[in-house]
Amino acid sequence: MRPISWLRLPARRHLNRLLALAALLTGAGAGLALLSSCATVDRTAAAPPYIEGATFVGNAACADCHTNLTRLFDSSPHGRYHRADVRLAGLTGCESCHGPGSKHVAAAGAREFIVNPGRDPAACLACHLATHAEFRLPHRHPVLEGRMNCVDCHDPHGPDLMKPAGGLALARLNEACATCHREQARPFVFEHEALREGCTECHQPHGSIAPQLLTQRDANLCLKCHAQVQQPGAVMIGKTDHASLLRLGACWSAGCHTAVHGSNIHPKMLY
DSSP states (O other): OOOGGGSOHHHHHHHHHHHHHHHHHHHHHHHHHHHHHHSSGGGOOOOOOOOTTOOOOOHHHHHTTOHHHHTTGGGSGGGGGOOSOGGGHHHHSTHHHHOOOHHHHHTTSOGGGSOOTTTOTHHHHTTOHHHHHHTTSSEEOSTTTTSOOGGGTOOTTSSOTTOOTTSOOTTTOSHHHHTTOHHHHSOOSEEOTHHHHOGGGTBOSSEESSGGGBSOSSTHHHHTTSOEEEETTEEEETTEEOTTTGGGOSTTTTTSSOOTTEESSOTTOOO
16 A cells, blocks of 8 residues: 555545544544543432521531431441531531531421421432432332332331331332232232242332333243243143133233232132
8 A cells, every 4th residue: 555645635635634534533432432421320419409598517417316317327328428527518428318407407406497308209319310210100109299208118227228117128028018018918828939039020119111010011021930831832831831821911911810919729829
């Protein structure tokens, strides 16, 4: 290949333009990548709640009255934002969720001068953007409607965010769900083994595109555990050919395994 200097002048100008365009596109791509990296959810800093006329006082002032909440807070997932530096109180301490506390302290703990995420989920959803999006799905728990709140299922101050006060872990067992869904979580003679893993094996707790907050709307939800074996002219699930049955709909909506959470009568939860 000849050196560039040997090219004729029009060809050299055209090549220089191509090189300049390539450099411009490379720089634009790098700029977009940098902008994207700075705008990801994990790196987004949410502003603390605003309370007119109040200033930040730091975590020590909160601990004077709320000892029961601050005692274990450092060991909680939210505790990673807990710092003793008053200059960062609005970003790293109790006030990052509850708002500046000077007026609350001066008024001897008056509730009107502090933000309570237990009554208004806005403070939680300001950081948990993915969860906020799930609450916009067609089937959801009515948090945005004000009929439920985050603290109904989560203890924000405790060592396990998935653990309601006095209960067991939502991700592993069903006590948090059983508070409201008692019929589905009660003991059964023939239990659905999936309940041993927890309700979240089949349900998305915040919101879903499928009815009943299911992770999937059809029989594929069941087939994740109940493996099918295809044979010529047959689809064997267990010892039963389901080839014709799968056309009727999902395992529960087709009128077969209607006692999907468990049964006191039939071992295969037919009723």
